[in-house]
Amino acid sequence: MSAPQTTGAETGSDGATRTLTLLVYSDDVDTRTAVRMAVGRRPASDLPRVEWLECATPAAVVSALDAGGVDVAVLDGEASPHGGLGLCRQLKNEIYQCPPILVLIGRVQDSWLAAWSQADAAVPHPLDPAAVAQAVAELARTVVE
Secondary structure (H helix, E strand, C coil): CCCCCCCCCECCCCCCCCCCEEEECCCCCCHHHHHHHCCCCCCCCCCCEEEEEEEEHHHHHHHHHCCCCCCCCEEEECCCCCCCCHHHHHHHHHCCCCEEEEECCCCHHHHHHHCCCCEEEEEEECCCCCHHHHHHHHHHHHCCC
16 A cells, blocks of 8 residues: 655645645625635645634734735625725735735626736635635645745
């Protein structure tokens, strides 16, 4: 029996196991849970396991991204009172080396708002778990060594 194989994405250059840090922002705990459930422990088989950082306020998101270590952020464009679209634009303009951001938009027709926000990807509500996982996986592949 052979030993299990790991991909280079799972082990860093120092031999330590690599994890993928995903931030999810929404004022709605059900939306945060839906995103976590859609992505699961791993967005795709070729990517490392996920560590989640949940934020319910824009200030928490800014603080987390300022601290560094976030690989991909998922922002709820329907969050209230501060939506993820405006927050995304702020982050892209203010955070040095801002990680890729997926925004959750209210409907497909709002994709122009996602473009305005400078988001790297967008998925409309109601959330399709496969679409969320695929979008997160595509963004994560851009940052995983």
